[in-house]
Amino acid sequence: MSTSSWIDAPLLGFDTETTGTNVAEDRIVTVALVHSVGPGRENETVATWLIDPGVEIPEPAQRVHGISTAHAREHGMQPAEALDEVAAMIVDALGKDVPLVAFNIGFDLAILENELQRLGLPTLVERLGHDIAPVIDGLVIDRGVDRYRKGKRTLTDVLAHYGLEQDGRLHTADVDVSATLDVVRAIAAKYPQVVSSTLEDLHREQVGWHRRWAEGMNEWLTRKGRTPDVNTAWPL
DSSP states (O other): OOTTSGGGSOEEEEEEEESOSOTTTOOEEEEEEEEESSSSGGGEEEEEEEBOOSSOOOHHHHHHHOOOHHHHHHHOBOHHHHHHHHHHHHHHHHHTTOOEEESSHHHHHHHHHHHHHHTTOOOHHHHHTSOOOSEEEHHHHHHHHSTTOOSOOOHHHHHHHTTOOOOSOTTSHHHHHHHHHHHHHHHHHHOHHHHHSOHHHHHHHHHHHHHHHHHHHHHHHHHTTSOOOOOOSSOO
16 A cells, blocks of 8 residues: 555544434534544544534434433534534645545535525535535445445444444444544555545545446336435535
8 A cells, every 4th residue: 555545644534413314404413523643543533512403302313312402402512603613624624635534424514514504604615615525435435346235334334344343332423433434444455446546536436436326226216106316416
């Protein structure tokens, strides 16, 4: 492996936990940004935000991430203050060509951009002055390099596939980020073409991988008589 590969340079892992899965309507409850300079937790610097979303956190969402409305109200930051800090850190990293790493990043970016807009704050795209890049999505790359593998591809499933141990409770934003960074490193170790790509080329490749997968999903939904509503654009 070449010493100049992106996998050996700093990475910024990113995850949100939310009030639900509707990126237009739901709110962010927690964010984690994990600055990683190499494999292992000792090489990670973790920043987390607990946010009072200003709305009730529905029971199904509480079951996923364990944060109640009362807890968020009592201990959470105001969304504008927290998300402005998050956006500033992401933009700072991307400005230094430190890639933003997540698992199914389209969801996290869409809900963050919508929240920033709703709060009257500049979005990531506005702050950057260009599309959000470079981005590395563990899910998109796994689908791209191992297209025909059967079974689910939740973070838990993908960790198991690459023989990685979970070291904490998934659906805690910082644990999910660390697990995603492990997945990306495992993929890079197994697939030399991923690690030998430049960040620019890998970003472009992920756009194509995601489009191929999304078009396939939309065809499948159409055949099943359902609405083909999978977004073919990536990462936003």
